[in-house]
Amino acid sequence: MKPVVNTISPNVVHTGGCTLIELAGANFRLPVEAEDVFPVPKPRASVRVRFGDVDAEEVAVADDGLVYVNAPEHDPGTVDLTVENLDGAPARATTGAQPFALADGMTLEVTVGDAPTQTVVFPSAAFAAIGAATAAEVAAIVSGAVRGVLARAADGRTTIDTDARGSAATILFGGTALAALGLPSELQRGDDDVREPIPGETTIVPSAVTFARPDLGQKSTLVRVFEAFVLKLRRQVIENVHVATHVEYDEDTGDGYNISMIASFPALAIVALEFPDNVEETHANQLEIEDTTGTGFIEKAPPSVVDCVMTIVGICETPIELINLEAIVIRVFKKNPKLRVLRDEAHPERGFVEYDMGKSMTEPVRVSRDGAQAVPLVAWSCQAFIKQISIEDLPLENEGPAPAGTPAGMAHESTVGIGSKNEELVHDVGTMKSS
Secondary structure (H helix, E strand, C coil), rough: CCCEEEEEECCCEEEECEEEEEEECCCCCCCCCCCCCCCCCCCCCCCCEECCECCCEEEEEEECCCEEEECCCCCEEEEEEEEEEEEEEEEECCCCCCCCCCCEEEEEEEEEEECEEEEEEHHHHHHHHHHHHHHHHHHHHCEEEEEEEEEECCCCEEEEEEEEECCCCCEEEECCHHHHHHHCCCCCCEEEEEEEEEEEEEEEEEEEHHHHHHHECCCHHHHHHHHHHHHHHHHHCCEEEEEECCCCCCCCCCCCCCCCCCCCCCCEEEEECCCCCCCCCCCCCCEEEEEECEEEEEECCCCCCCEEEEEEEEEEEEEHHHHHHHHHHHHHCCCCCCCCEEEECCHHHHHHEEEEEEEEEECCCCECCCCCCCCCCEEEEEEEEEEECCCCCCCCCCCCCCCCCCCCCCCCCCCCCCCCCCEEEEECEEEEEEC
C-alpha cells in the first residue's frame, strides 16, 4: 500500500544534518523478522526517505505508522520529502537491443515461480514490421499475455520483472523466439539484499522540509542562560556589569591593562568568554526502537553540550570596596549553586532547567582607567563556569509554522528524545529528569 505521511516533526532543520525527524502516518513497510541466528543481522531496509534528491542514510521503522530518520546534510532551501516502501529485487531478465528479427508464429515460453509455463505467440499482425520488432511492441504483448510479470521498454530493450520479489522469485524462458530476443535461457532469481521501490508504493510530500542555517539574531538556550547569569549578578551584586570581548584599549598591547572602558566604579567585567565541550556528557549515541524484528537502533549525533567559562573581574577605586565586592560575588556562588532558566520562554508551563554553576580563583587582572596607569584602581578576578548547556536548539533562519501534530513548545530544530542527562526539568510538583 502507498505510504501516508501525516506529520513531519521537526520540519525545519539545520543544513548540517544529523537532526532526528519523526514521520507519523500509515502504511510504512515493516522490516522482515530477523533470522534466528547469532549475531542477529541488521534488518534489510524496508523504507527509503529522500530529502529533495538526497537519500537519508539512517532510517528506522518503529511500526507501520512511525518512522525515524536522520536528516542528511543539505543546502539551504525547502525540499520535497519522498517516502518509498522497499522490497527485494524481482527475478529479472532484459532482452538484447532492438530491432528484433521475429517471425510470424514465434513463441516465448515463460515459467514464473512454481506456476505452469505460459506461452506467448507473436503474430505478425501485432507488429508494424515483425522482422524489425521494437522493444515497446514486445513489452506490450508479454505484459498482456503473461500473468505474474511486468514488462517495460527502455533504451531500446525490454525488461521483464516478476511481481514476486526476493530470492524466492524465479523466472525461466524458452521457446523459438528466445534467441531472437536475446533473453537468457538460465533460471533468473530475485535478490533479497538488493532493495528496490515497490511499484505504486511511493509518496511525495511537496515542500515538506526546510533546511536552514542558524539565525544569529535570535536567542538560543546558550544566550538565554548567559543573560540569566548576568541578570543574577546585576540583581544580587551590582548594577554596573559589563561584558567585554577583548582586553586591550591602550597603546601598550599585551600588558594586561584596560580590560574595558568602564565609565564608573565599582564595576564587574566579564571577559574571556569561552564555550569548551563538556567532557562529562556521555549520552548514548543511539535511539532504541522496538519493532517487529525486536529491539533495533538508529544512530544519531550525540547532543552538543558545552560549558560556559568566563573570567569575572571586580574593579574598584578603594581596597574596602574591592574586599566587599569579592565577598558578595563569593556569596552569590555559595547561595546559588544552580542557575534556573525557563526551558521555553514562550511556554513557561514547561518548567525550568537548572544548570550547575560555580567559580575558581585566577591570577588577578591588572586594570587602569583611560590608559592612565597611575590612577589608583584595584581589581580582583575569578573564573566562573556554567555546566552542560545544550547548543542543539540554535534558532534557524526563516522558521515556518510548526507542522501539524507538533507538541506545544517543541523547537523546530531538535533531537527527538535527546536531552542532556544532567539537566533537570523543575515543575511545581517536584523535579524530574528531562531525559
